[in-house]
Amino acid sequence: MQIVRTVLERVAKLVIVVLIVSFLTFLLTKLLPGDLTATLLGPEASNPEAVAALEAELGLDKPMLVQYWDYISGVVTDFDLGTAYATSNFPVKDLLTSRLPATIQLMLMAQVISLAISVPLAMLSAYRANSLTDRSITAGAFGLISVPSFAMAVFLVYLFSLQLDLLPALGYKRITGPDGIGANLRSVALPVAVLVAGLTAVYTRLLRSDLIATLQEDFILMARSKGLPTWHILLRHALRPSSFSLLTVFGINFGSLIGGSVILEYFFSIPGVGLLAVESIGKRDYLAVQGVVLLIAVAFVVVNFLVDTLYAVLDPRVRRAGAR
């Protein structure tokens, strides 16, 4: 029962956070310089009657709180995020759902691949701390962190698209498209590679330093003195207590990657959430902007909740603290 109560408390907090974020976003979009009526009306924006008529049509003539209430109640009851007036009147919900697959695919592939690479690398590095291997891995990771993602993107496009003609330079092919999963994987290969390079470097360095600290602990010495094999010690004894920083950063990245990697989506012309945000801000399409921010806020909050829960799985002390 205690667990249920804890969970419920956390969920309540999450809802409050999301509401606050959605309200602030709502206010922010009102503060953006330029406005939607001017974008939509063009030269007619100098005609006050036309502006008034459009504001009434869009509900912008109502008091701010009423506008917010209309918006948020629509979201809650019908999952209605409004209409993207500056994007051919598409419902914001449809825009988001059409943009999410690309963003989620990039995020999942990048996260899983970089984790799969960085965990063994970090263990190798930490186990042989200060060896040539360790120094090579550390230096490599440092190098990758220093390269901005757009520079890496330009380099990879030059190499794999222009010189070797192996991979498409841009665009996104849906899995459901006519060319199936092969074309889909080829279309995301370069942006995923750029993301993986950055993430792997960060994850490797984080896990390596935590592992080195853990490997100094008495219980590791104990395990060694019992004659357990190295791989067994690293995997079963050292990894779990060393993975808190990694898990935290990993979780935060889920949240931020759902907003899309704006630079990469722009560069590779990938129709993801990040590119939608850029386009919508440029067009003052404020309901689309609100939709994107709301999505990111919800994703952050949910991921953080999951990470908190995972702490408890990883560390018995957290579980016991929760039970007190």
Added chain:
Amino acid sequence: MQVRTPWYRFLALLLGLVLIAAACGGDDSGEAGGDDGGTDDSGEETTTTEEPEGTPVKGGELVFATESDVATLEPGKAAQPSDKLITLGIFDPLTTYVDGEIVPNLAESLEGSDDLTTWTMTLREGVTFHDETPLNADAVVKHFERMVDPAFACPCAGSVGIIGSMEMPDGPEGLTVVFTLTGPSVSFPDLLAGSSGYVESPTAVAALGDGFANAPVGTGPFKLAEFTPGERVVLEAYEGYWQTDDDGVQLPYLDRLTVVPIPDSGQRVTALQTGEIDIFQTADSATVASAEEEGFAAQKISGSSSTIILLNNAKPPFDDVRARQALAYAINKDVINDRVYEGVREASYSGFATDSPYYNPDAGTPQYDPEKAQELVDELGGLDFTLVCIPTPEADGILQLVKQMGEQVGMNITLETQEQGAYVNRIFSKNGDYEAACFRSAHFIEPDAIRPGLTTDDPGNLVFYSNSEVDQLLEEARQTDDVEERKEKYFRVQEITGEEVPLITSLYDLFGNVYNADKVGPPPPGEPNSLGAIKPGFLYAVGG
């Protein structure tokens, strides 16, 4: 993440207002790079385009990249180049320009009364919308009613508002519409050549409501087959299309045209190299130059607008004509072209495009002559002024060069920059709070568009220029549709302004369609008022 107000909004503000006759150019806000467009439909810009060559072939498909995603595909609203390209495929304007001359298009004829207030339109027979609704008087009347409906919020409402009433003498099923305007207008046919003249299917509008914007149905050469915002728009040939080319070949040439947004300018060139696209449109001079270096063909469309320098004619030092002439003589437009625009643009000495019938090549507008500039400055005993602009790389480049050039002939120029919104308000407020200012001005095929910018005390006269002869000439020129008579008057206006230099035009903006000539035939000429967009119905693939 870079966010800026698109300059086209200010270009749009300017249309209808502005400028020029003799020389004059400026820059309001910097290159959009990705996002341009946005002019109203009260006039058509003129454009200069290379002539297409080669024999078009029917069949095949092409991928066309744009700088930005679709904002709207609605008649009356489509303004930026990507929207224009697609809507020119889905819709047909009622009139259109062929070689700079306006001709009926979806209309079969359009006749004005002697006083230019009543216009009788007869529609083409047997034209159908993509949903098989027939084109008739009812569709046209409903179209214009929709354009001025406040709920539709069309930027075109003001210009279309000139239509006072419409009658259908042969009934709604007939093909005749009589327009009675609120006043005489020589430019009514011109209004119908832009997106205000795209007629949409009344059946589809009734069925879809606001959703028509993302499922538009017109009479154009292409049907909308797929529209995924941010990803792609697929157009498929409409088999029932009414138009054939001069050789009797059924249009459109292409079976299918896919339009994809590629926001990054470098990636557009890369995609052309890897064959992922066949052609792209751009407003970025550097991209045109780099694509040409890579061996691609570029259709350059110039003259639809130019950068200008506004001079405050009402206030020292530019209330003295010698000061205005001195600055005009001091500016070397070729240097600005090379340093700021990779040398791909064209110097502008007129408020008209060079291929406009109203362009006077012998107007005597000052050309670069540092000695004359020096003489005038000496005569004035020096020339000190502040030149103000918005802080963009483009504007910064121009400002620095103008400062250098002015100082070489003894001027003392102070540069000032101001954030765009405040800047535009400052210039438009008409309290004359500037000496010299950069701006961007649109050019129109319909020459009356220059009137507000030069008429004494007109709200569109941003430079406070006043010359009673010019006022009279411009007023007379709009009372007639006799081209020769109008030409005479506009030529004279350009001579006067060439002498008096109310403002300085700098360089024509350049829009490019860059393509792989192995796969794409030479594109059709740029549409007026469309910032480089072309009619996709005339685009063809090499070898079909």
